[in-house]
Amino acid sequence: xxxxxxxxxxxxxxxxxxxxxxxxxxxxxxxxxxxxxxxxxxxxxxxxxxxxxxxxxxxxxxxxxxxxxxxxxxxxxxxxxxxxxxxxxxxxx
Amino acid sequence: xxxxxxxxxxxxxxxxxxxxxxxxxxxxxxxxxxxxxxxxxxxxxxxxxxxxxxxxxxxxxxxxxxxxxxxxxxxxxxxxxxxxxxxxxxxxxxxxxxxxxxxxxxxxxxxxxxxxxxxxxxxxxxxxxxxxxxxxxxxxxxxxxxxxxxxxxxxxxxxxxxxxxxxxxxxxxxxxxxxxxxxxxxxxxxxxxxxxxxxxxxxxxxxxxxxxxxxxxxxxxxxxxxxxxxxxxxxxxxxxxxxxxxxxxxxxxxxxxxxxxxxxxxxxxxxxxxxxxxxxxxxxxxxxxxxxxxxxxxxxxxxxxxxxxxxxxxxxxxxxxxxxxxxxxxxxxxxxxxxxxxxxxxxxxxxxxxxxxxxxxxxxxxxxxxxxxxxxxxxxxxxxxxxxxxxxxxxxxxxxxxxxxxxxxxxxxxxxxxxxxxxxxxxxxxxxxxxxxxxxxxxxxxxxxxxxxxxxxxxxxxxxxxxxxxxxxxxxxxxxxxxxxxxxxxxxxxxxxxxxxxxxxxxxxxxxxxxxxxxx
Numbered sequence: 001x002x003x004x005x006x007x008x009x010x011x012x013x014x015x016x017x018x019x020x021x022x023x024x025x026x027x028x029x030x031x032x033x034x035x036x037x038x039x040x041x042x043x044x045x046x047x048x049x050x051x052x053x054x055x056x057x058x059x060x061x062x063x064x065x066x067x068x069x070x071x072x073x074x075x076x077x078x079x080x081x082x083x084x085x086x087x088x089x090x091x092x093x
Numbered sequence: 094x095x096x097x098x099x100x101x102x103x104x105x106x107x108x109x110x111x112x113x114x115x116x117x118x119x120x121x122x123x124x125x126x127x128x129x130x131x132x133x134x135x136x137x138x139x140x141x142x143x144x145x146x147x148x149x150x151x152x153x154x155x156x157x158x159x160x161x162x163x164x165x166x167x168x169x170x171x172x173x174x175x176x177x178x179x180x181x182x183x184x185x186x187x188x189x190x191x192x193x194x195x196x197x198x199x200x201x202x203x204x205x206x207x208x209x210x211x212x213x214x215x216x217x218x219x220x221x222x223x224x225x226x227x228x229x230x231x232x233x234x235x236x237x238x239x240x241x242x243x244x245x246x247x248x249x250x251x252x253x254x255x256x257x258x259x260x261x262x263x264x265x266x267x268x269x270x271x272x273x274x275x276x277x278x279x280x281x282x283x284x285x286x287x288x289x290x291x292x293x294x295x296x297x298x299x300x301x302x303x304x305x306x307x308x309x310x311x312x313x314x315x316x317x318x319x320x321x322x323x324x325x326x327x328x329x330x331x332x333x334x335x336x337x338x339x340x341x342x343x344x345x346x347x348x349x350x351x352x353x354x355x356x357x358x359x360x361x362x363x364x365x366x367x368x369x370x371x372x373x374x375x376x377x378x379x380x381x382x383x384x385x386x387x388x389x390x391x392x393x394x395x396x397x398x399x400x401x402x403x404x405x406x407x408x409x410x411x412x413x414x415x416x417x418x419x420x421x422x423x424x425x426x427x428x429x430x431x432x433x434x435x436x437x438x439x440x441x442x443x444x445x446x447x448x449x450x451x452x453x454x455x456x457x458x459x460x461x462x463x464x465x466x467x468x469x470x471x472x473x474x475x476x477x478x479x480x481x482x483x484x485x486x487x488x489x490x491x492x493x494x495x496x497x498x499x500x501x502x503x504x505x506x507x508x509x510x511x512x513x514x515x516x517x518x519x520x521x522x523x524x525x526x527x528x529x530x531x532x533x534x535x536x537x538x539x540x541x542x543x544x545x546x547x548x549x550x551x552x553x554x555x556x557x558x559x560x561x562x563x564x565x566x567x568x569x570x571x572x573x574x575x576x577x578x579x580x581x582x583x584x585x586x587x588x589x590x591x592x593x594x595x596x597x598x599x600x601x602x603x604x605x606x607x608x609x610x611x612x613x
Contacts, residue, residue, distance in 0.1 A: 017147055018147070019147070019210070019240050019241065020240075021211070021212060021240045022212060024212075026210050028145070028242045031139070032135065033135035033139055033142070035242070
């Protein structure tokens with residue numbers, strides 16, 4: 001898998017079923033047959049990735065919504081996105 | 094595991110053979126899916142979850158046919174019996190849902206399996222449930238606290254040999270034929286009529302749903318509403334047993350004060366009095382009932398008669414009472430005159446005498462409806478549109494374009510050769526909305542509702558008979574030809590063919606269906 005950078009463009013996998021549950025998002029992973037619960041920050045990332053977006057754009061949008069330093073945001077977002085990519089919940093555009 | 098009681102074994106031995114087999118098969122399926130879910134990796138059965146959709150992307154559940162309804166209920170009942178004795182603990186909603194889904198797939202019953210989640214003590218808890226048509230099959234009771242994640246419609250409809258619109262047309266024709274045969278104001282929908290109407294409207298059968306239909310139909314007047322209130326009551330059920338909401342709404346319709354302003358009310362109230370003395374419950378429907386909702390002035394179409402429902406058991410008593418008062422509406426010149434007592438009745442009477450003799454009857458129709466144009470103002474509807482309410486709820490009036498289309502298609506499909514009332518309606522709409530009517534919208538609606546051909550011919554007749562200012566480009570736009578138009582034309586003109594043989598055949602067919610469905 002390509003290494004995720006700030007210029008990478010990501011988009012959520014259309015086949016993943018999701019719903020909003022008490023301001024958190026729940027994903028149903030068809031491949032693994034398991035559910036994932038996303039907290040409010042992860043839900044915000046999931047919402048933004050509905051359309052194609054770069055990681056840098058994603059980070060800047062999150063920084064507007066949450067009180068977080070740019071470095072920490074980038075690091076944690078990339079880790080999280082890598083996790084989603086591994087589980088095929090997200091894909092590189 | 095629960096123990097089998099002696100009585101259970103005893104009662105099982107008494108079940109019909111088919112039911113026993115089905116029960117055993119159901120247990121087998123439950124065991125099979127239990128083993129699959131428990132022992133096999135998810136990847137081996139994940140295909141079952143391949144075509145999941147989010148809830149906002151699925152439409153209304155498909156309507157089941159009667160046979161499918163019965164089968165679905167049968168399987169549900171078997172499952173309810175079996176699940177008391179399944180040899181494992183826990184809910185295993187997924188196993189139940191998968192097993193029943195497999196059964197439904199085998200019987201080609203449309204169904205939906207739903208997966209949902211809820212948060213309990215910080216962890217996610219999943220649940221699966223299954224519905225079919227309007228039936229809750231398994232796990233639905235517990236599902237209320239779960240949020241649906243995905244809907245799985247594993248049943249794939251096979252392509253139908255007859256296109257849906259054609260099927261609808263066939264049903265509509267059947268209804269029209271049956272409606273034409275009904276020459277009495279005592280409207281008792283036969284089994285076939287109700288079935289045909291139900292199919293045409295895509296509504297389920299049970300009468301509790303019927304009251305839901307009623308509320309939906311009375312909520313806004315539309316093409317369906319204009320046609321089909323006849324279907325509401327099952328003659329097998331007495332009026333007393335009907336749903337209270339339905340009774341209340343019908344009562345509200347009957348108590349409309351403005352109905353008294355109409356001359357037709359005289360005959361209606363006469364019969365109401367007669368029936369109330371004879372203790373025959375009666376519900377007034379369709380045209381007259383509709384007019385009560387449009388308050389001060391009549392709706393844009395006149396009402397020449399009225400329809401009512403009475404329980405089937407009271408039919409002979411009702412007929413007897415009417416006959417005693419010489420009010421039995423047999424279509425003969427003297428009795429018609431006695432019964433209707435309106436100027437319109439005289440026109441009908443003349444028409445009845447002359448319609449079969451020559452084309453002069455068309456002149457008579459034209460003279461009759463030309464007199465009527467101008468009697469009622471279409472503006473009334475517009476002026477009252479914002480203020481009309483039904484039980485406190487606002488009534489949405491269809492736009493002019495839809496009204497025109499409804500008027501033309503309704504008139505053409507039903508009584509083109511016998512009744513020209515629709516011409517009056519359509520002419521009034523065009524005259525009153527000449528400046529604002531969007532012809533493009535009319536055409537668009539006609540295409541959407543598959544009424545293009547009806548509109549084309551309706552407008553032609555309108556232009557010929559009443560010289561209405563219909564732009565030529567409207568006809569040009571409607572002249573486009575495609576396959577759908579051919580079928581539409583075929584079914585429209587089939588009814589208009591002046592063939593006695595064809596008519597006899599259609600009547601025989603209708604009678605056959607009526608007999609078949611009544612005895613079935």
